[in-house]
Amino acid sequence: MKLLLNIKKENDDLGKQVNNLVNTLPVKTYLKYCIAILFFAGSFSIQAQDLPYIEGKKYTLGDISVSGNTTFSEQTIITYSGLRKGKEMTIPGEDIANAIKKLWGSKLFNDIEVYITKIEGDVAYLQIRLSDLPQLNELKINGIKKGKKESIIKEAKLNKGVKVTENLITTTKNFLEKKYKKEGFLNSKVLINTVEVKDSVQTARVNMVLNIDKGEKVKIKNIVFDGNDVLSDKKLRKAMKNTKKINRLRILKRSKFIDSAYQADLGHVIEKYKENGYRDARIISDSVIINNDETISLRIKVNEGELYKFGDITFIGNTVYSNEFLSRLLRIRKGDTYNGVELQKRIADNTKPDAFDITNQYQNNGYLFSTINPVEVSADNNIIDIEVRISEGKPAYFNNVSVIGNDKTNDHVIYREIRTRPGQLYSKANVVRTVRELGQLGFFDAQEISPNFINPNPVEGTIDMEYSVKETGSSQIELQGGYGGGGFIGTLGLSFNNFSIKDIFKKEAYKPIPMGDGQKLALRLQASRFFQTYSFSFSEPWLGGKRPVQFSTSLSHTKQFLYNPLTRNADKSRSFNITGITFGLAKRLTVPDDYFTLSQAISFQRYDLNNYNTGLFTFGDGYSNNLSYTVGLSRNNTSVDPIYPTGGSNFSITGKFSLPYSLFNGVDYDALQAEREANSIISADPNNSLLARTNATTRITEIDQERYKWLEFYKVKFSGEWYTQIAKDLVLRPKVEFGFLGAYNNARGVIPFERFFVGGDGLGNYSLDGREAIQLRGYPNQSLSSTDGGTIYNKFSLELRYPITLKASAKIYALGFLEGGNSFDVFRDYNPFNLKRSAGIGLRIFMPAFGLLGIDFGHGFDPLPGGTVKNGWETHFIIGQQF
Structure with a gap:
C-alpha cells in the first residue's frame, strides 16, 4: 500500500493558512501551493513515494475504502469527497486535490490521508483514512457570574456537540479578550484547556474549561492634547462625551476606559472643531500610556487646520x-x-x-x-x-392607512386618534403626532409604536401608511398601604382603562371583562380604623363618537369616625359622613392649538355631622352643602410615553367656584360675624355665669351652622412641568405648583373644607371633604400645614430621571430630586421664598397590572413647624401615585 497524499493538522496558525488556501486557491494550483507551503513550514507532512503507476497516465478508479476513527459511514465520506468508482482520473491530479479540499473544508475531520492500495492494469484502488474532529462534551466557565455564562456560550458558539479545533480555541480566546477590552478590562486574560473524554462511546469528545480573568477596569488618569492652539484641552475633553479622566466630584460619567466609546469620542473632538469653523481638523495620532499606578493616560495629537x-x-x-x-x-x-x-x-x-x-x-x-x-x-x-x-418631487398623498397589532382595542378607538387619513396630503408632523396620541392612550407600549411606510410611489405621489402597535395590560389592581390620619390606610381598587360599556350585557365579551372601547371604569375601597371610603367613576373619552369630548362621572361616600384620645381608637358612635357626585365634560380645543383642553365639572357634596365635635367645626351636629363649578384649561404635549415622557410640557390652571350666596340670600354676615365675636368673648370669660357661657357657645354653633350651610368659596390652582432630554434617555423634569383658597365675603370667612395639606407622600389623602394632600418628600405626611390646613401653598421641584428598562412588561427608572414648598394659613403671611427644602433619590416601577410602584428616600433640610432641628431622612413608599 503506497501513501499518495497525507495532510495532518499540527499547528493552528498553519491550519488557518491551509483553510484560507482551501477556500481561495484555484483547483489547478491548490495542490502545488499547498504542498510547497506545508513542506517549508514543516508542520504538515506530504509524502510521495515510488509508486507503480505511470505519471500522467489516466486510470479508472476501482473500489474506494474508508478507514480511521470516524462515526460517519463509508458511503457518506466517499460521496462527499466527490470520488466515485469507474471515474477516469489522472494520478496524481486535480480529482484527488478536490476530494481533499472538500473533506478538509467540511471542518469535520482532523487527519486526511489518501492511499493507493493496489493497481491492476488501468484500474487504481484508493483508501481514504481520516479521523473525526472531537466534539465538545462539557463546558466549564470560571471567573464570571453565573448569569453571564449563557450569553458567553451563545456569543462564542460553544454549544455542546460543536467541533473543537485549534482554530475554535484561538478564535474563542481572541473574541473574549477583545470583548472585555472593549468594556474597559484592558488587562483581561482568557485561558482555555481541553481534556479528552475516554469512555465506551466511539465519538471523539473533549471537555473544555474557560478560565476568564477580567481584571479591574482601567481608569483614565489624564487626557492630554497636542497641537491644539484654538481650543483648550478642557474644551476638547468636554467634547468627549463618554471618555472622562478621574474626577472624584463627577457622578454621572465614570472615568473607566471603554475602547468603543473612546473611538466615538475621537469623532466628537473633530465635530467640536467643525462647530468652531475648523472643518479640516483631524487627529494625527492617539496613544494609550500605561502608568505605574495601574491607570492610563491618553495622548491625542491634532492638526487644527485653518478657520473657515x-x-x-x-x-x-x-x-x-x-x-x-x-x-x-x-x-x-x-x-x-x-x-x-x-x-x-x-x-x-x-x-x-x-x-x-x-x-x-x-x-x-x-x-x-x-x-x-x-x-x-x-x-x-x-x-x-x-x-x-x-x-422637491411630487406632493405625496396617503393612499391606505391601516393599523396592525391591536388584538383587544377596537379599530375605531385607534382610527379616531390618527391624524393621517386616506386622500390627505402627507405631513410628517401628523405622523409624529399620531404616534404620540396612540402612546398617550395607555393601551399600547409607547416604545413599540412604529409608523411604517408601505408602497411609496414617487411617480404617482402616493404612500400607504401602516401603524404597528403592541397591546399592553390596560387594567390595574390598586393595592395601596401607608400611614396617615393616625393609622394605617389600606386601599383596594380595580381600574379598567379600556372598558366597553356597550358589551356589558354580552356574555361572550367577558374575557375576563368587556374591553376595547377606550372607556375607563374604576371601583375603589379605602379604609382604616378611622374612616371608610367607597367610590365609583366612569369616563367616555369620545362622547357621541364624533368629537374628542370626554364625559366623566363619579359617585363617592365616606364615613369618618371621631378619634377617642382615651382609648386611642375610633368612636363609631360619632361620625362625619360625606356623600358626593360629580359630572364633567372636557373638550379638546383647536385654538391656540389642539394640545389645549378645556374641562368643566359640576359637583355636589353633602357633609353630615353626627355628634362629631372637633376644632375644625364649632358645630358637631348638622350639615353643610358644597355645590361647585370647576373650570380648567390645560395644555399637554408630552411625548411619547406617558409613564416616561422625554420631551414636551404639561400646564394646567383650574378654578373651582361656589355660588356667591351672600349676594342674594339676604343674610347680614357682617352682623353675624360681630355677634359671633361678641359671643366668643362671653363664652371665654370665666367671670360670666355657666348659663351665659353655655348660651353664648350655643349661639356660636348656630351662627357657624348658618355660615356653612352652603359653602361659599373660590379656589385657584396652577401646575406646570417640563421634560427635557439632556442626554440619551436622561430626562430633567422641573415642576412648579401653586394653590389659593379664598372667600367672596370676608365676613363669612374661608371655609374649613377644600384646604391644602403639604408634606409627605400623599398616602394620607383619604378624606373627601375637598382637602388636597400636596406631596413634599423628606417630611412626614401633612406635617408642613396647620391642623386645619393651609389656604395657600406653593411648591417647586426638580427631578432627574434615568430609565433602567422601558419594556412593556415593566418600566423601571431611577430618579434624584430637589424640592421646596410650604403652606400658609392667610395670604398676608404668604412668602414664596419661605420654603421647606428637601433632596433625595427614588425608584419607580410601572407594571400594567398594578400601576406605578415606588420608593423614595428624602432628606428634609429644615425643621418642622415649631421645631428647631432639621427633619432629616424620611422613607416614602409609593403605590398607585406619581409625583
Whole structure:
C-alpha cells in the first residue's frame, strides 16, 4: 500500500493558512501551493513515494475504502469527497486535490490521508483514512457570574456537540479578550484547556474549561492634547462625551476606559472643531500610556487646520418656497463662522423628529419624496460657498392607512386618534403626532409604536401608511398601604382603562371583562380604623363618537369616625359622613392649538355631622352643602410615553367656584360675624355665669351652622412641568405648583373644607371633604400645614430621571430630586421664598397590572413647624401615585 497524499493538522496558525488556501486557491494550483507551503513550514507532512503507476497516465478508479476513527459511514465520506468508482482520473491530479479540499473544508475531520492500495492494469484502488474532529462534551466557565455564562456560550458558539479545533480555541480566546477590552478590562486574560473524554462511546469528545480573568477596569488618569492652539484641552475633553479622566466630584460619567466609546469620542473632538469653523481638523495620532499606578493616560495629537467662514449660500431647485423664506429658515448668514454640524441640523436634524429645519418644512407640507443636499462649491481664501440643492418631487398623498397589532382595542378607538387619513396630503408632523396620541392612550407600549411606510410611489405621489402597535395590560389592581390620619390606610381598587360599556350585557365579551372601547371604569375601597371610603367613576373619552369630548362621572361616600384620645381608637358612635357626585365634560380645543383642553365639572357634596365635635367645626351636629363649578384649561404635549415622557410640557390652571350666596340670600354676615365675636368673648370669660357661657357657645354653633350651610368659596390652582432630554434617555423634569383658597365675603370667612395639606407622600389623602394632600418628600405626611390646613401653598421641584428598562412588561427608572414648598394659613403671611427644602433619590416601577410602584428616600433640610432641628431622612413608599 503506497501513501499518495497525507495532510495532518499540527499547528493552528498553519491550519488557518491551509483553510484560507482551501477556500481561495484555484483547483489547478491548490495542490502545488499547498504542498510547497506545508513542506517549508514543516508542520504538515506530504509524502510521495515510488509508486507503480505511470505519471500522467489516466486510470479508472476501482473500489474506494474508508478507514480511521470516524462515526460517519463509508458511503457518506466517499460521496462527499466527490470520488466515485469507474471515474477516469489522472494520478496524481486535480480529482484527488478536490476530494481533499472538500473533506478538509467540511471542518469535520482532523487527519486526511489518501492511499493507493493496489493497481491492476488501468484500474487504481484508493483508501481514504481520516479521523473525526472531537466534539465538545462539557463546558466549564470560571471567573464570571453565573448569569453571564449563557450569553458567553451563545456569543462564542460553544454549544455542546460543536467541533473543537485549534482554530475554535484561538478564535474563542481572541473574541473574549477583545470583548472585555472593549468594556474597559484592558488587562483581561482568557485561558482555555481541553481534556479528552475516554469512555465506551466511539465519538471523539473533549471537555473544555474557560478560565476568564477580567481584571479591574482601567481608569483614565489624564487626557492630554497636542497641537491644539484654538481650543483648550478642557474644551476638547468636554467634547468627549463618554471618555472622562478621574474626577472624584463627577457622578454621572465614570472615568473607566471603554475602547468603543473612546473611538466615538475621537469623532466628537473633530465635530467640536467643525462647530468652531475648523472643518479640516483631524487627529494625527492617539496613544494609550500605561502608568505605574495601574491607570492610563491618553495622548491625542491634532492638526487644527485653518478657520473657515460661510460665503454665499444659494438654493437651487426650489419652486415651492422662495430663497428668502429658506434663508430665514436656515438662519445662517454670509460671514458666520463655518459650522458644518449646525448646517446639517438646519437642513435635517435627525435627532428631533419635529425639528424646525428645511427638510421638515417640506415634509410637513406633502413633499415626502424631497431631497435636500448642501454642497460646498468653493473654498477660496477659507470662504466656503454653499449650494443647497433641492429636489422637491411630487406632493405625496396617503393612499391606505391601516393599523396592525391591536388584538383587544377596537379599530375605531385607534382610527379616531390618527391624524393621517386616506386622500390627505402627507405631513410628517401628523405622523409624529399620531404616534404620540396612540402612546398617550395607555393601551399600547409607547416604545413599540412604529409608523411604517408601505408602497411609496414617487411617480404617482402616493404612500400607504401602516401603524404597528403592541397591546399592553390596560387594567390595574390598586393595592395601596401607608400611614396617615393616625393609622394605617389600606386601599383596594380595580381600574379598567379600556372598558366597553356597550358589551356589558354580552356574555361572550367577558374575557375576563368587556374591553376595547377606550372607556375607563374604576371601583375603589379605602379604609382604616378611622374612616371608610367607597367610590365609583366612569369616563367616555369620545362622547357621541364624533368629537374628542370626554364625559366623566363619579359617585363617592365616606364615613369618618371621631378619634377617642382615651382609648386611642375610633368612636363609631360619632361620625362625619360625606356623600358626593360629580359630572364633567372636557373638550379638546383647536385654538391656540389642539394640545389645549378645556374641562368643566359640576359637583355636589353633602357633609353630615353626627355628634362629631372637633376644632375644625364649632358645630358637631348638622350639615353643610358644597355645590361647585370647576373650570380648567390645560395644555399637554408630552411625548411619547406617558409613564416616561422625554420631551414636551404639561400646564394646567383650574378654578373651582361656589355660588356667591351672600349676594342674594339676604343674610347680614357682617352682623353675624360681630355677634359671633361678641359671643366668643362671653363664652371665654370665666367671670360670666355657666348659663351665659353655655348660651353664648350655643349661639356660636348656630351662627357657624348658618355660615356653612352652603359653602361659599373660590379656589385657584396652577401646575406646570417640563421634560427635557439632556442626554440619551436622561430626562430633567422641573415642576412648579401653586394653590389659593379664598372667600367672596370676608365676613363669612374661608371655609374649613377644600384646604391644602403639604408634606409627605400623599398616602394620607383619604378624606373627601375637598382637602388636597400636596406631596413634599423628606417630611412626614401633612406635617408642613396647620391642623386645619393651609389656604395657600406653593411648591417647586426638580427631578432627574434615568430609565433602567422601558419594556412593556415593566418600566423601571431611577430618579434624584430637589424640592421646596410650604403652606400658609392667610395670604398676608404668604412668602414664596419661605420654603421647606428637601433632596433625595427614588425608584419607580410601572407594571400594567398594578400601576406605578415606588420608593423614595428624602432628606428634609429644615425643621418642622415649631421645631428647631432639621427633619432629616424620611422613607416614602409609593403605590398607585406619581409625583
